[in-house]
Amino acid sequence: MIVNGIEINVKRKNIKNLYLRVTAPDGEVKVSAPEYVSDEEIINFIESKMDWILKKREEIANTDYVPKLKYVNGEKHYLWGEEYTLQLIENNVKNAFAKDKTIYLPVSKRSKIKSRQKTLEDFYRNELKKEIPQIYNKCIKKVGKSPNEVKIRKMKNWGNCRKNGVITLNLNLAKKPKICLEYVFIHELCHLIEFNHSKNFKKLMDKNCPNWAEIKKILNG
Numbered sequence: 001m002i003v004n005g006i007e008i009n010v011k012r013k014n015i016k017n018l019y020l021r022v023t024a025p026d027g028e029v030k031v032s033a034p035e036y037v038s039d040e041e042i043i044n045f046i047e048s049k050m051d052w053i054l055k056k057r058e059e060i061a062n063t064d065y066v067p068k069l070k071y072v073n074g075e076k077h078y079l080w081g082e083e084y085t086l087q088l089i090e091n092n093v094k095n096a097f098a099k100d101k102t103i104y105l106p107v108s109k110r111s112k113i114k115s116r117q118k119t120l121e122d123f124y125r126n127e128l129k130k131e132i133p134q135i136y137n138k139c140i141k142k143v144g145k146s147p148n149e150v151k152i153r154k155m156k157n158w159g160n161c162r163k164n165g166v167i168t169l170n171l172n173l174a175k176k177p178k179i180c181l182e183y184v185f186i187h188e189l190c191h192l193i194e195f196n197h198s199k200n201f202k203k204l205m206d207k208n209c210p211n212w213a214e215i216k217k218i219l220n221g
Contacts, residue, residue: 001039003046006053010042018045020053025065027057071116077103079127081177088116096123121154124174128152128181132169135182142208143189158219159184161191176219183215 001008009030018041019032033042046053069075075086084103091106096119098104103123107116132150140146148165158170158180167188173181186209194201205212 001042003043004050008046012037018042020046020049022053022056022060024060024063025067027060029053029057069113069117071105071113071120077120078175079103079124080174081180086120095126096120098123121171124171125152127174128169128171131174131178131181132185135178135185139182139185139189143186143193143204145189145192147189147192159188161188161195163195165192179215180219183209183212183219187212 001010006029009028010033011031012033012035015032015034017034018037021030022028023030029046031042031046069077071086071088073086073088077084077086079098082101084098084101087102087104089104089106091108091111093104093106096103096105103120105116105119105123107119129152136150147161147167149167151166151168152171153168154171155168158173159168161167167185169181169184169188173184187205190201190204190208194204209215
């Protein structure tokens with residue numbers, strides 16, 4: 001169906017109301033309509049929503065679309081700031097591993113996306129566990145404080161520090177350059193001295209990680 005020069009994908013279903021969606025990445029307009037509704041009613045409905053449709057399509061066009069990961073052969077993933085190609089292998093190998101710019105992911109033939117995602121996340125967790133000891137002593141000597149415990153998990157922030165001395169690092173740091181891991185760890189160690197982002201905290205960061213602002217841009221880039 002064409003309405004105001006826009007192609008509309010209409011599907012009739014056993015539903016009671018009309019529903020409208022504009023989907024990324026191409027701004028396709030989709031309408032779900034009850035089986036008994038006439039074409040004229042559908043057109044009137046679309047025209048009544050035209051301002052919203054145009055606004056939504058413009059938003060999608062101006063947004064860098066990141067495709068949803070499917071964890072399939074050839075998909076691109078990152079390890080320590082470098083791009084790797086994903087290669088699925090039979091799960092007679094226990095753990096995922098990286099070699100020659102390829103991450104080999106052991107999975108069963110009928111594995112689903114969630115299972116593959118967990119296997120890759122376990123790989124990233126192991127990579128972080130191997131790298132943290134490499135920077136641990138170096139960072140605590142700089143800051144003069146040591147945590148009671150270091151944890152790894154998926155979270156919104158790159159890291160956090162609790163008053164009980166527990167530091168948590170984001171699992172996704174394994175995708176960033178190693179200097180980012182060191183920066184985040186120093187950042188959280190400094191919170192053991194200043195539990196805020198005050199001027200004193202920034203002075204601590206300037207002292208212990210002079211180029212922290214540049215690294216932060218890399219981390220969030």
